[in-house]
Amino acid sequence: DQQVKQNSPSLSVQEGRISILNCDYTNSMFDYFLWYKKYPAEGPTFLISISSIKDKNEDGRFTVFLNKSAKHLSLHIVPSQPGDSAVYFCAAINLSSGTYKYIFGTGTRLKVLA
């Protein structure tokens, strides 16, 4: 049972344009969501997060939007840069449960074209 889904395995975007990466989840108990970026031969690195009490969180070029009714979150990167080319994972957790079980999606490979 895949509780966190990233239905687009890959995405190509022109440099300078907006990249939108999507993530859907099924467990309504998730209350904290994170995005991670992964380059080849490296571990995933934290990018941005959002609590379920918010619907938007912004950090520089990165903005995460949360739509709880649709159980959907998205990561916007504006403007996209070639260095953003990586695999992006969304993750979700039920922090209030105390079990601290982070569930990850399968990832979306973003390619930013120069």
Added chain:
Amino acid sequence: DSGVTQTPKHLITATGQRVTLRCSPRSGDLSVYWYQQSLDQGLQFLIHYYNGEERAKGNILERFSAQQFPDLHSELNLSSLELGDSALYFCASSKLGELFFGEGSRLTVL
């Protein structure tokens, strides 16, 4: 550099063998998580330890076991290895809701 150290970085072994992967969390972090990433797959949660105690279990096979020692480092033991166990194994430690990952141990089972 996340501060999480994993050894070995690469490991090649044969089916039926047993290996141990080691993880040292960031200084001060009490939690250690283990994840498996198979080819073109997402990060599959295996197990979580907090201050030496198992806190949560994911899709971890019975052939796999883990522990966290008093100095907070953790080991993931994989036994009776099968071809399908070939994967990247990541360890992560956490603080304030954020996971910090090591660079992973790539296991190849031939």
